[in-house]
Amino acid sequence: MIKMEKVRGILIGRMQPVHNGHMQVIDKILDEVDEIIIGIGSAQLSHELKDPFTAGERVMMISQSLAERGVDPSRYYIIPMQDINFNAIWVSHVKMLTPPFSIVYSGNPLVKQLFSEEGFEVNQPPLYDRLHLSGTEVRRRMLENLNWEELVPKATAELINEINGVERLKNLSNKEVSEL
Numbered sequence: 664m665i666k667m668e669k670v671r672g673i674l675i676g677r678m679q680p681v682h683n684g685h686m687q688v689i690d691k692i693l694d695e696v697d698e699i700i701i702g703i704g705s706a707q708l709s710h711e712l713k714d715p716f717t718a719g720e721r722v723m724m725i726s727q728s729l730a731e732r733g734v735d736p737s738r739y740y741i742i743p744m745q746d747i748n749f750n751a752i753w754v755s756h757v758k759m760l761t762p763p764f765s766i767v768y769s770g771n772p773l774v775k776q777l778f779s780e781e782g783f784e785v786n787q788p789p790l791y792d793r794l795h796l797s798g799t800e801v802r803r804r805m806l807e808n809l810n811w812e813e814l815v816p817k818a819t820a821e822l823i824n825e826i827n828g829v830e831r832l833k834n835l836s837n838k839e840v841s842e843l
């Protein structure tokens with residue numbers, strides 16, 4: 664009997680926070696591969712205006728949002744990845760942290776370039792409602808008391824509320840008197 668190898672794809676994103684665009688891409692990738700590796704990029708960053716959430720919080724956002732969608736847990740791996748200073752060896756760094764994969768999904772030009780140079784098949788998934796479905800837009804709405812919950816999975820909104828994430832972001836945006 665011929666043993667068929669599993670086809671694995673990888674999606675790497677900062678996911679600050681996870682939003683409905685990420686979830687739609689994950690759905691699409693799962694239609695094309697047996698297993699998906701979801702890399703939480705810039706894992707070392709948190710408590711900054713552009714990167715408010717810790718890697719652990721982002722892992723919970725994704726795992727709870729996938730559970731809410733009914734995605735089989737045996738089909739995905741969620742792996743936090745710290746940035747490194749050397750773009751030329753970043754792909755090796757990612758490979759060291761993950762199960763083997765053959766297809767890379769990304770819309771990020773640097774990510775696409777680095778993986779293509781190493782011979783990987785790189786696919787650009789379609790962007791879903793990019794005007795509204797971006798981390799930047801979710802964080803803007805949080806700061807301006809607008810409806811950010813509609814842009815993220817319900818489980819992610821619940822987690823952000825549970826950890827007082829909006830309050831954290833607002834506190835981070837307060838300038839010290841000396842900076843004004």
Ligand code: NAD
Nearest residue numbers: 676677678684704705746747750753769770771790791796
């Ligand atoms: P992101 O969260 O903005 O996006 C992740 C992916 O989700 C994108 O590739 C895009 O395809 C998809 N996506 C986002 N919004 C979407 C939408 N509305 N519809 C459909 N798809 C959508 O993250 P990013 O900035 O691309 O993350 C790349 C990570 O890789 C960063 O953490 C970066 O630091 C890291 N990186 C590190 C190095 C290094 O350490 N030297 C080098 C390259 C990249």
